[in-house]
Amino acid sequence: METVINYLLQFGNLNQQQINFMTKKGKALELTKEDYFSEAGKIAKQVGVILEGILRVCYYNNKGEDVTKYFIDENNFVVDLDSFDNQILSSEYVQAVTNCKLIVFSKHDWEDISATIIGWESIITKIVKKSLFQKIERRSPLVSEDATTRYLAFMEKFPEMANRIPLSYLASYLGVTQSSLSRIRKSIR
Template sequence: MKDEVVKLVINIFERIHPLSENLKEKIFEGSDVIHIKKKDVLLNIGETSKYIYFIYNGSLRSYYLDQEGKDNTSWFLFENELAISVYSFFTQKPSFEAVETLEDCVLLRLSFKKLQQLYLEFPEFNYIGRILTEQYYIRSEEKANSLRMLSAKERYQQLIERYPEIIKRASLGYIASYLGITQHTLSRIRSKV
């Protein structure tokens, strides 16, 4: 199983920049494949993120608690995406968000320490890391802009266009909180779309 998962990750990385055989071996040696059950928590609020995850199979979400203790979904993550608490992982400080599985998942896990070693040993991996970070930042900016500038209906339509299977894979409560609306408002929007 690990061979298959690492091969997929390497193929995704190589769409950004070719990898040397030595780097491919180090990624294989430094990572491990884990199987996680639905509703398991990969990172709790207040913990320091020690791993970056590549989603081979399944889906996850990250969430934070507002001042009233209400759960708010900040991200949905699916196959072929990286799952990470950016702030906590890169600063190695406690996280303000949690990461949990929405479905049973198969994940490739790489520790912060191993990632830093790969960056030191392989300059090409720094380039890949930069491109992935830029993509994550752009996605974050798109979400912030959609919350500021799009109507609730437009945000819902945008989400469905990007992730049409989301209705089957995430609860309406999680989707509503991700969109910054109530579940009642989401139900009203869905009945009109």
């Protein structure tokens, strides 16, 4: 839980009483590789902070192909925010790419924290802004660059993640086939 508190303190102040209150609300959750944190067609029921592991946000396109939108790694929040906040069915899956350890908060506990801790909404707003900026930063080059450049950029930005993600997920994220990604990797070695 210390990791979660340290993460939150980057975005605002919490006193010891607030930290203790929040700590009581968080629960440990372990996901095995390929388990779902949340699923399309269901309402997201929890917010998590990743302590160990990588999750991916994905969906199935109209051809039934599995498409990876982005990855979320350690020390980041994970939630299908629209589904969670508005209690609507999700259109995406959040799936463990590796075995994961998280601290999670139920909808009820999250709302309880929000109602109790003064300044909580400000902290969460800053975290959401950071997450949105990261999403845009990760996706923007995928639109304008060729596949080799996209792969090299991914390797440069996320070198620690690259060896932990299956090639099929990385290929999907980069918008190429797995065989194309293999050729790209072979050509740059």
